Amino acid sequence: MSKVYAPDDPQFADLGPERFVLTQLDDSILDAKFETKPIGFFKDAAIRFSKSRVSIIALIVIAIVLAMAIVGPNMNEYGYNDQNMDYINLPPKIPAFAKSGIFAGTRVLLNRRVDALGDTSRYPEGCIVHKSNYQVINGVELCDVTVDYYKYSGVDDDVYFMFGTDYLGRDLWTRVWRGARISLVIAFVSVILNSTIGLIYGSIAGYYGGSIDMVMMRITEIINAMPTVVVVTLFILYFGNGLLSIIMALVVQNWIGTARMIRAQFYRFKNSEYVLAARTLGVGDRTLMSRHILPNSIGPIITRTMVAIPSAIFTESFLAYIGLGIRAPESSIGVLLSEGQKVLMHYPEQTLFPALLISVLMIAFNMLSNGLRDAFDPTQRGA
Amino acid sequence: MLITLFIIVTIGFMVIRLMPGNTMYADDPDMSAAQIEVLRAKYHLDKPVPVQYVIFLRGLLLEGDWGTSISLYVGVPVWDVLKAKIPVSMYNNIVSLMISLPLGILSGVIAAIRKNTIVDYATSFAVVIFISVPSFIFATLLQYFAAFKWRLFPIIYDASATGAGKLHSLLLPILALSFSPIARVTRYLRAELAETINSDFMLLARTKGLTETQATLRHGIRNSLVPLANVVIPMFTHIMSGSLVIERIFSIPGMGGLMVSSINAPDYPLTLAILIFYSLVSLVTVLVVDLAYGVIDPRIRIGGRNIE
Numbered sequence: 001m002s003k004v005y006a007p008d009d010p011q012f013a014d015l016g017p018e019r020f021v022l023t024q025l026d027d028s029i030l031d032a033k034f035e036t037k038p039i040g041f042f043k044d045a046a047i048r049f050s051k052s053r054v055s056i057i058a059l060i061v062i063a064i065v066l067a068m069a070i071v072g073p074n075m076n077e078y079g080y081n082d083q084n085m086d087y088i089n090l091p092p093k094i095p096a097f098a099k100s101g102i103f104a105g106t107r108v109l110l111n112r113r114v115d116a117l118g119d120t121s122r123y124p125e126g127c128i129v130h131k132s133n134y135q136v137i138n139g140v141e142l143c144d145v146t147v148d149y150y151k152y153s154g155v156d157d158d159v160y161f162m163f164g165t166d167y168l169g170r171d172l173w174t175r176v177w178r179g180a181r182i183s184l185v186i187a188f189v190s191v192i193l194n195s196t197i198g199l200i201y202g203s204i205a206g207y208y209g210g211s212i213d214m215v216m217m218r219i220t221e222i223i224n225a226m227p228t229v230v231v232v233t234l235f236i237l238y239f240g241n242g243l244l245s246i247i248m249a250l251v252v253q254n255w256i257g258t259a260r261m262i263r264a265q266f267y268r269f270k271n272s273e274y275v276l277a278a279r280t281l282g283v284g285d286r287t288l289m290s291r292h293i294l295p296n297s298i299g300p301i302i303t304r305t306m307v308a309i310p311s312a313i314f315t316e317s318f319l320a321y322i323g324l325g326i327r328a329p330e331s332s333i334g335v336l337l338s339e340g341q342k343v344l345m346h347y348p349e350q351t352l353f354p355a356l357l358i359s360v361l362m363i364a365f366n367m368l369s370n371g372l373r374d375a376f377d378p379t380q381r382g383a
Numbered sequence: 384m385l386i387t388l389f390i391i392v393t394i395g396f397m398v399i400r401l402m403p404g405n406t407m408y409a410d411d412p413d414m415s416a417a418q419i420e421v422l423r424a425k426y427h428l429d430k431p432v433p434v435q436y437v438i439f440l441r442g443l444l445l446e447g448d449w450g451t452s453i454s455l456y457v458g459v460p461v462w463d464v465l466k467a468k469i470p471v472s473m474y475n476n477i478v479s480l481m482i483s484l485p486l487g488i489l490s491g492v493i494a495a496i497r498k499n500t501i502v503d504y505a506t507s508f509a510v511v512i513f514i515s516v517p518s519f520i521f522a523t524l525l526q527y528f529a530a531f532k533w534r535l536f537p538i539i540y541d542a543s544a545t546g547a548g549k550l551h552s553l554l555l556p557i558l559a560l561s562f563s564p565i566a567r568v569t570r571y572l573r574a575e576l577a578e579t580i581n582s583d584f585m586l587l588a589r590t591k592g593l594t595e596t597q598a599t600l601r602h603g604i605r606n607s608l609v610p611l612a613n614v615v616i617p618m619f620t621h622i623m624s625g626s627l628v629i630e631r632i633f634s635i636p637g638m639g640g641l642m643v644s645s646i647n648a649p650d651y652p653l654t655l656a657i658l659i660f661y662s663l664v665s666l667v668t669v670l671v672v673d674l675a676y677g678v679i680d681p682r683i684r685i686g687g688r689n690i691e
Contacts, residue, residue, distance in 0.1 A: 222387055222390065225387040225391075225665075225666060225669065226387070226391050226662060226665075227620060227624075227661045227662055227664070227665035228624065229623075229624045229627065229661055230391065230395070230658045230661050230662055233642070233646070233658065234394065234395060234398045234399075234658065237398060237399065237646060237654075238398050238401075310515065314517050317517065317519075318517070318519070318624075318627075318628055321519060321628045321631065322627050322628055322631060322639065322642075322643045323643050323646075323647065324643070324646070337519070337520075337523075341523060341632060344523060344526065344527055344531075345527075345531055345538075348527055351523055351527075355520050355523060355524075358516075358517065358520065359515070359516045359517075359520055362515035362516060362517065363511060363512060363515040363516065365515075366511055366514065366515045367511065370511075
């Protein structure tokens with residue numbers, strides 16, 4: 001028989017409080033505290049980011065280039081526009097590598113007359129390092145001579161240029177890093193402007209919606225329909241090719257992408273419960289936008305910014321290449337590339353360093369943006 | 384679209400005519416004041432800018448008259464100049480697109496089928512490099528090594544060559560232009576296909592006895608190609624702006640060099656015509672994307688009709 005409580009059952013007749021015992025008096029039974037710390041959004045992303053080895057390498061590379069862009073131009077005594085006619089087109093020479101053969105300041109001169117090699121007025125004492133490829137053409141004995149180009153040009157022994165010099169005798173080390181500085185400044189400033197404009201524009205369009213949204217989006221469509229080449233060209237035609245006008249030319253169209261993305265984020269979040277709750281509590285429009293909805297799109301914003309930087313660097317050098325960008329004597333990666341292109345066949349090393357720099361920078365920024373995207377939004381990994 | 388074109392033409396015309404320092408012929412020491420007056424009157428430069436604009440538009444719309452080149456090719460109608468240059472540039476761009484599409488699709492499919500193997504990783508690595516490094520760096524590399532060092536190709540464009548010789552002398556610029564589109568198509572197709580492979584109809588295809596490769600080739604790719612149109616057609620505009628620099632590097636007498644020299648000359652009617660040409664091409668591309676959607680995927684067309 002089961003013990004079911006019934007008031008008239010005799011065995012429950014003498015139920016007094018003294019027959020009840022509290023099973024637990026000694027310790028309180030509140031929820032146990034988390035032993036680990038709670039992880040915020042940024043910490044979570046940072047953990048994922050730091051697990052990706054490629055992103056870390058990219059970050060380090062970018063940091064190095066940034067540091068060199070800041071200190072590099074001042075590391076030796078040459079200015080970016082110090083022309084010296086005695087030091088024209090010297091190959092790179094680094095004292096520490098002098099024995100190894102590369103960066104030793106040597107250059108191969110093709111098809112020289114063998115009988116003239118002893119002439120010290122043309123080949124100064126001790127400049128010939130190596131002779132090869134002897135051949136006789138029309139009865140004249142020719143050979144390829146590897147010379148110490150610094151001695152060959154009559155440059156003092158203690159003078160050296162780590163990246164060589166250009167056709168005006170300007171130090172390429174200084175010019176490359178100054179070029180990196182200019183290119184990076186253009187990229188960063190234009191991207192910051194893009195993001196700011198896009199952020200404000202997109203928030204307003206996305207938050208208010210309706211006819212405001214429609215008009216604002218129509219405007220962006222018209223701006224975006226114009227081909228980038230045309231817009232940038234017209235812009236630079238009109239405002240000249242100073243630093244500021246190039247930055248602005250990069251902003252004219254590029255903010256639209258950010259604006260659209262922010263608008264989409266606002267559409268996603270503006271009708272959610274927490275926004276409704278905040279609005280019910282009397283939070284104003286501006287606070288709702290900036291404090292409650294916008295933080296949700298911080299991940300995509302950062303990722304987009306990182307994607308925009310390499311494309312800004314690319315556009316800058318592209319403009320310099322076709323003669324619309326920064327002009328000599330000022331240096332930028334694009335200027336160096338287009339100057340190097342002119343003497344590519346004879347002095348390929350003048351193209352090598354800027355080309356390497358822009359390639360490494362672009363790859364690093366792309367890797368970094370991939371890593372950031374994966375960190376902020378793991379669902380998109382590998383897309 | 385026509386409205387956008389009209390806005391671009393208007394802005395372009397105004398910007399070019401209102402440029403600071405735009406006093407054409409005014410400082411030429413070889414001409415007398417009377418000669419300058421006659422020349423300015425001939426090109427309508429003595430009239431107010433809005434009137435010039437109306438004259439230009441009327442000539443363009445009614446007679447197809449793009450104006451006359453005033454300093455680069457003196458006296459030659461702009462249209463004749465363009466007629467000689469457009470085919471050269473278009474040849475490059477279209478051949479480059481023709482090369483990149485099949486190659487990109489092929490490597491994208493291979494990477495997707497062999498996902499998470501060494502092949503996939505190698506492809507992804509190559510994709511990052513080819514997308515990141517600008518096309519003019521590749522052009523410079525190819526020019527130095529393939530043309531100058533190994534003497535496989537002519538260093539600059541050989542205008543007299545025809546047929547296979549023309550392709551031979553244009554192969555390096557076309558290659559340099561193609562790397563980035565190939566990588567883009569590969570990356571896109573790999574991501575699309577990797578998603579499609581996991582869908583139910585692919586499971587069914589394998590259940591009825593197809594191997595994974597067969598199922599991917601017969602059923603998977605077709606579904607992944609639809610969104611590809613969205614990437615490929617705008618890529619044409621991208622290739623075109625890339626070819627501005629490539630043409631300069633390989634001395635190809637195309638639109639790129641013309642644009643730069645017309646700006647530097649300055650030759651305003653020519654600049655304007657080139658800008659209109661580029662706008663037209665990119666607007667047509669957008670239109671083609673919209674139309675292509677309906678053709679490639681009927682669902683989109685029907686869906687649109689239902690909403691109306």
